[in-house]
Amino acid sequence: MEKHLNLTLKIWRQKNAKAKGNFEAYKMTGISTDMSFLEMFDVLNERLVNDNIDPIAFDHDCREGICGACSMVINGRPHGPKNAITTCQLHMRSFNDGDTITVEPWRASPFPIIKDLVVDRSSFDRIMAAGGFVSTNTGSAQDANCTLISKEAADESLAAAACIGCGACVAACKNASAMLFVSAKVSQFALLPQGQPERKKRVLEMVAQMDTEGFGACTNTGACSAECPKEISLTHIARMNRDYLMAELC
């Protein structure tokens, strides 16, 4: 049943990449528990615009858990208190009347803040450009049944490919490590026959780019997987470590 909440929001405000940011508190009244978290932000922004205050900048696009744009750390957890969802899938019924909700941007050197809660995640794009693809030659398509793939390998590959590149793994990791993201992108091809020709080159170049971007190292805390909206498994990190070792050794 719909209820209405009175909340205090503490939101990180930062004018631009170079400005020094700080938390601003906003009182919200009569917030419907049926609203999504982003809808609550829309209500707040509408009020700010009416009051001639710069609205809060936040990333959002599909609002159905697919695009991975809605990057926010809510009360210390990427995408809020629920597991396996993005912020747009978080509803206000997950909060209680009188709560103070702290909202911060992803915190990582390779994700510099552009404004307020918006961060620049193009470091992920550069990692993908370094090797997150398969090279395809032109020509007529083969019969699909010519390429044999086991059900298990296909499932595992698709589980890795479910990664939407939202960056919650980096945000959740105490070291701001991108290992879960990179390993998902390495795994999705490493498990398929189509990914084999460039398997070694891919892992070496993606890891090299990951290091160049300045992400931290993996302490295997598992926070990344626990906070991942697509529940990407740590087994992909182990696979990438194996692949990296094999690619360097032979």
Added chain:
Amino acid sequence: MKWIIKMFSSTIGQKFIMALTGLFLCAFLIVHTLGNLQLFKSDGGLAFNTYSVFMSTNPVIKCISYLLYATILLHAIKGFMLLRKNKKARPIDYAVQGGSANSHWTSRSMGILGTILLLFIVVHMYNFWFEYKFGHVPFTSYFTNMATGETKFQPMSADYVQANKMEEGMISNEQGQFRVVVVKDLFKEVEISFKEWWLVALYVICMFSVSFHLYHGFQSAFQTLGINHSKYNGLIQFIGVWFFSIFIPIAFAAMPLYFFFK
């Protein structure tokens, strides 16, 4: 050579170093625990002292011990380097910490637990390794009756010295045949040291650090090396939790407590 340097300077390569050195240190802990269990033998320390002489004079063991010191340093230095790198990746921390909701605290505290262990190793080596090698450890003579197996011992005078850490021989008299061993008495050193309550407390507290560090560290090393499979994850977890995180710290903590309450 270039590829080796490249591999071990990458983030994953540096973690390989942490994993390999960590597992080597785990292997050492097994030997160290089993060897030191001889402290509980009621032979006045003969078995432990003989073992100590073997461990400090055998050329193979000596080589391994130098490798061990280097491994401890490498593990610690690499750990600090990674800590710095990780801090650089997140220079501004979150105002609200939500780590407890998504990870175990031991996994988030490896740096601080490791630092405690490093300091403990320095204290521990000063207490016994330095004392045994450079300090004045008295000698004790042990007489083992070859017929009954009964061992009696007598401390030598404080100014007694001999060329080797251990001399042994046989003597016979009207009471029977005896094996005589005169050996540097590290056992006595342990016995005296652990009469100090603060040292016992320090050792016991540090064993909690060993436990928590290995609770995460042992399993984490396998994950880093790419060994994560439902076939053997259970076994790795079992060994990590029950052997390295419970048995070994309890066995070590029992030693100072045993001598304190003896």
